Amino acid sequence: MRTRPCCRSVIGLKKGPWTPNEDKKLIAYVTQNGHENWHSLPTRAGLQRCGKSCRLRWINYLSPYIKRGNFSLEEDQTIIQVHALIGNKWSTIAALLPRRTDNEIKNHWNTNIKKRLINMGIDPITHKPISNNKDKDNIAIKHMTQWENVRLEAEARSSSMLITTNNNAVYSNMCAIMLANEDDPFSPTSISSFPSWDLLTAANDLNFREGLLSFEADSINNNNYNNNMETNDQEIRNGYGFNLQDDDDIMVALEAFRDGNGKYNLDASFALFE
DNA sequence: AAACAAGCCAACCGCCGAAGG
DNA sequence: ACCTTCGGCGGTTGGCTTGTT
Numbered sequence A: 001m002r003t004r005p006c007c008r009s010v011i012g013l014k015k016g017p018w019t020p021n022e023d024k025k026l027i028a029y030v031t032q033n034g035h036e037n038w039h040s041l042p043t044r045a046g047l048q049r050c051g052k053s054c055r056l057r058w059i060n061y062l063s064p065y066i067k068r069g070n071f072s073l074e075e076d077q078t079i080i081q082v083h084a085l086i087g088n089k090w091s092t093i094a095a096l097l098p099r100r101t102d103n104e105i106k107n108h109w110n111t112n113i114k115k116r117l118i119n120m121g122i123d124p125i126t127h128k129p130i131s132n133n134k135d136k137d138n139i140a141i142k143h144m145t146q147w148e149n150v151r152l153e154a155e156a157r158s159s160s161m162l163i164t165t166n167n168n169a170v171y172s173n174m175c176a177i178m179l180a181n182e183d184d185p186f187s188p189t190s191i192s193s194f195p196s197w198d199l200l201t202a203a204n205d206l207n208f209r210e211g212l213l214s215f216e217a218d219s220i221n222n223n224n225y226n227n228n229m230e231t232n233d234q235e236i237r238n239g240y241g242f243n244l245q246d247d248d249d250i251m252v253a254l255e256a257f258r259d260g261n262g263k264y265n266l267d268a269s270f271a272l273f274e
Numbered sequence B: 001a002a003a004c005a006a007g008c009c010a011a012c013c014g015c016c017g018a019a020g021g
Numbered sequence C: 001a002c003c004t005t006c007g008g009c010g011g012t013t014g015g016c017t018t019g020t021t
Helices: A020-033 A042-043 A051-062 A075-084 A090-096 A104-119 A134-159 A167-180 A198-224 A227-238 A247-256 A265-270
Strands: none
Touching: A020 A042, A020 A051, A042 A051, A051 A104, A075 A090, A090 A104, A167 A265
16 A cells, blocks of 8 residues: 655655744644544644644644653553553553543653563563563562462453453453452552542543534633642543453442442443443 | 663554546 | 545654763
């Protein structure tokens, strides 16, 4: 298949860092008109850029939806644990971290987390021990064994589901299993180390993306981004708009089966898939 | 203070799959 | 069935910043 010409082959298109003036133009255009067609957007917005460049700039930097700044400990744990399951699927990982972009997570992994894992004697690709230190090995092996056991159980449960078995389904099951087995609080597979992000908010974000443009435009115009987030969170809590159509929704559903003590009712949650 | 190294991250590149003609 | 267009993804680069000698 022939690929379309990349930006550099189109004479007159600008490359490199965006200027404040370009940002202003892009924000103004997207706010007013949305971004249904990135290809034609630069011309209409008066930008000497290719559509891809505009899209990247908006998604990774200009959108008011994204969260910037340091990653929290919980976010780091989420990245590490999900990466152990699915590898460099940055967009999938980003979907589990509300308001973080895949590019940001990828950068954070490459510049920060990867080095930390290596320093801990863990191979960042295989997530297995690389150190000769016996104690470190034993701890890491123990954790890997715990993970493997959880994974196998999750896969076994997934295989009995009507839905297609894939990484997200397995991961959803792992959530439930680990949250139900609070055995070792110092283990990376225990509830205390497992990501405690607000799953409702995560799903809120996923659902949000479809109606994002109007939301963003409203936020920019009214300078009430936080108010909108709160409003939407409340709507989600009130139970609007969920049906079990994809694996992300399943994760949300699992959250709904947390009992009064904060533990999961596995029988009820897995009944969802039967 | 200058030179160099390392860290960081925005942005680019090439590829892929979906959709539509 | 084939081709083109487009959005999206992951890998990589290059330039700016910060730290070290």
